[in-house]
Amino acid sequence: MADAKYDVLGIGNAIFDVLVTTDEKFLADHGMAKGGMALIDEVRAASIYRDMGPATEMSGGSGANTIVGLASFGARTAFVGKVKDDQIGKLYAHDIRAAGVAFDTRPSTGGPATGCCYVLVTPDAERTMNTYLGAAQDLTPDDIDPAQISAASIIYLEGYLWDPKNAKDAFVKAATIAHGAGRQVALTLSDAFCVDRYRDEFLDLMRKGTVDLIFANESELHSLYQTSDFETALKQLRQDTKLGVVTRSEKGCVVASKDGVVAVPASPIDKLVDTTGAGDLFAAGFLFGLVRNAGYENAGRLGALAAAEVIQHIGARPQVSLKELAKQKGLPV
Amino acid sequence: MADAKYDVLGIGNAIFDVLVTTDEKFLADHGMAKGGMALIDEVRAASIYRDMGPATEMSGGSGANTIVGLASFGARTAFVGKVKDDQIGKLYAHDIRAAGVAFDTRPSTGGPATGCCYVLVTPDAERTMNTYLGAAQDLTPDDIDPAQISAASIIYLEGYLWDPKNAKDAFVKAATIAHGAGRQVALTLSDAFCVDRYRDEFLDLMRKGTVDLIFANESELHSLYQTSDFETALKQLRQDTKLGVVTRSEKGCVVASKDGVVAVPASPIDKLVDTTGAGDLFAAGFLFGLVRNAGYENAGRLGALAAAEVIQHIGARPQVSLKELAKQKGLPV
Numbered sequence: 166m167a168d169a170k171y172d173v174l175g176i177g178n179a180i181f182d183v184l185v186t187t188d189e190k191f192l193a194d195h196g197m198a199k200g201g202m203a204l205i206d207e208v209r210a211a212s213i214y215r216d217m218g219p220a221t222e223m224s225g226g227s228g229a230n231t232i233v234g235l236a237s238f239g240a241r242t243a244f245v246g247k248v249k250d251d252q253i254g255k256l257y258a259h260d261i262r263a264a265g266v267a268f269d270t271r272p273s274t275g276g277p278a279t280g281c282c283y284v285l286v287t288p289d290a291e292r293t294m295n296t297y298l299g300a301a302q303d304l305t306p307d308d309i310d311p312a313q314i315s316a317a318s319i320i321y322l323e324g325y326l327w328d329p330k331n332a333k334d335a336f337v338k339a340a341t342i343a344h345g346a347g348r349q350v351a352l353t354l355s356d357a358f359c360v361d362r363y364r365d366e367f368l369d370l371m372r373k374g375t376v377d378l379i380f381a382n383e384s385e386l387h388s389l390y391q392t393s394d395f396e397t398a399l400k401q402l403r404q405d406t407k408l409g410v411v412t413r414s415e416k417g418c419v420v421a422s423k424d425g426v427v428a429v430p431a432s433p434i435d436k437l438v439d440t441t442g443a444g445d446l447f448a449a450g451f452l453f454g455l456v457r458n459a460g461y462e463n464a465g466r467l468g469a470l471a472a473a474e475v476i477q478h479i480g481a482r483p484q485v486s487l488k489e490l491a492k493q494k495g496l497p498v
Numbered sequence: 499m500a501d502a503k504y505d506v507l508g509i510g511n512a513i514f515d516v517l518v519t520t521d522e523k524f525l526a527d528h529g530m531a532k533g534g535m536a537l538i539d540e541v542r543a544a545s546i547y548r549d550m551g552p553a554t555e556m557s558g559g560s561g562a563n564t565i566v567g568l569a570s571f572g573a574r575t576a577f578v579g580k581v582k583d584d585q586i587g588k589l590y591a592h593d594i595r596a597a598g599v600a601f602d603t604r605p606s607t608g609g610p611a612t613g614c615c616y617v618l619v620t621p622d623a624e625r626t627m628n629t630y631l632g633a634a635q636d637l638t639p640d641d642i643d644p645a646q647i648s649a650a651s652i653i654y655l656e657g658y659l660w661d662p663k664n665a666k667d668a669f670v671k672a673a674t675i676a677h678g679a680g681r682q683v684a685l686t687l688s689d690a691f692c693v694d695r696y697r698d699e700f701l702d703l704m705r706k707g708t709v710d711l712i713f714a715n716e717s718e719l720h721s722l723y724q725t726s727d728f729e730t731a732l733k734q735l736r737q738d739t740k741l742g743v744v745t746r747s748e749k750g751c752v753v754a755s756k757d758g759v760v761a762v763p764a765s766p767i768d769k770l771v772d773t774t775g776a777g778d779l780f781a782a783g784f785l786f787g788l789v790r791n792a793g794y795e796n797a798g799r800l801g802a803l804a805a806a807e808v809i810q811h812i813g814a815r816p817q818v819s820l821k822e823l824a825k826q827k828g829l830p831v
Contacts, residue, residue: 183589186817214592217592217596218596218597219556219557219566219592219593219594219596219597219815220556220589220592220593220596221554221555221556221813222554222555222556222589223552223553223555233552251585252585252586252611253585253586256516256553256555259548259550259552259553260553261552263551263552263553264551264552480554482552484519
């Protein structure tokens, strides 16, 4: 196995976030399921945006957020995702490259605009997401470069990739190449509704060994196994995957492997502002711990640290160097 | 004089802010004058952006920030400024309308893209601005609707309007219409370098009574009268304008009229994060006090309060309701 050029390569929907603080009534008036990610078409996007307050914009996308977090820790990273060659696509490409991530996916020149997500943050800091996939729908297996995939120690895939019609083929192609090159494949389940849409396929990916490592939060895990009992779900997870990491918000996380279960506490915070990106950044820290061979407990702590940083401000990308932050906390970097 | 439909109508460059935190070295390496606003062309914009870190975007523009601040206090407002009918122009138009501001200026359909400003925030919270005017250059006297101008108690103009070639004619047209309708005209000097470019013209506007109220910070005032002595400059200001308001950062502000001088302290803050928009929001609060006939001292306090809000987070638009904030502080709204 050749030395890896990248520690982690992520494949995900390239999505530009349009963030706004709002009240519960806005969610109710627009029939939104609080805390979830709903796919919206252009007509609904226009209708939501028309009613929304003034916004702040920044690059997002679950997998991309994780990769940017990894870069902030000092990992060598790459991202594969589709934007259009429009103004917003250019902002997106700038931001991810400026974060130190290799980003070579060719933008689309026709078809829908760069995807965007209306992220509604309520006073309790919960975020409710409405995603217009746009150009992200045009990611195909042709966008997967075997040489680049083979050059990454870990391939990180988001469950949301099951939504655009061709991305799933890109996903499977990448996983196959990665395994052929002796690499690891990680998957985040992304969202409880997403799990509900693709439960059987996700379980199949796990049981067939297409993915080696699963990230899930509690509600995704419960959705996956259609149970409200955490221990039952965790037991099933341990049977279905080599390594499963379950995040539990302020209760920290649980790392489950065939060898056992390790619980790691959450990082303390001063003020909860916006939970957007909490899971994405947790995954960043955990994966960073893995590629540095820091052990599951340290990996969990690095994940908790990155999640704590991102939920204390608006937006899903870190505002400080996570490498410096980890150093300050005495965690291995 | 007919009842006013708007308390304040602003005319300014419609500029989309691209904000990034950076270090002093970046400014030095790119030959930027710290704390100032430099006009840049497309080539320099591309070069700065290429080197910049990941950014956060939001609508900006000095005069527009002031008008949005006024709307947040509960004032009835309108804004005149030129964007292009492109993706960023649509974000811009959405944000200002979503803030409750009437915004009817027709976007340009050809020519340069919507203007943008690369705002570089250093660790000391100072902001250094690089503005590509873009479509803002296409504001002309045709964009000034006499009926709308006549319907506003105060017309607020930014000195930056002297930069785009036709906007100055729009500015003078608006001031003339306003005075014809018995309205007041306010001008902010915008930036010390801007004053340096247009010193004689600004003094002429003041001395001829084209403008009734002047906003300036200390460095703009010193630039206007080419003196480093504050008292000398203030004395000149009192001779040249009916009402002059000078902001002095943490020293508060001074309100100078022919009747006398009132000093108002700054509002206390917890943490200085980003000074972008400090002057703009001060003007919002002060103008709000004026339209509510709250007296100069209260107007100064309202200005200080709004400035204090905006410098405690990234970006030049308020993140909370200024009306609620003023109520909490016992100020008249």
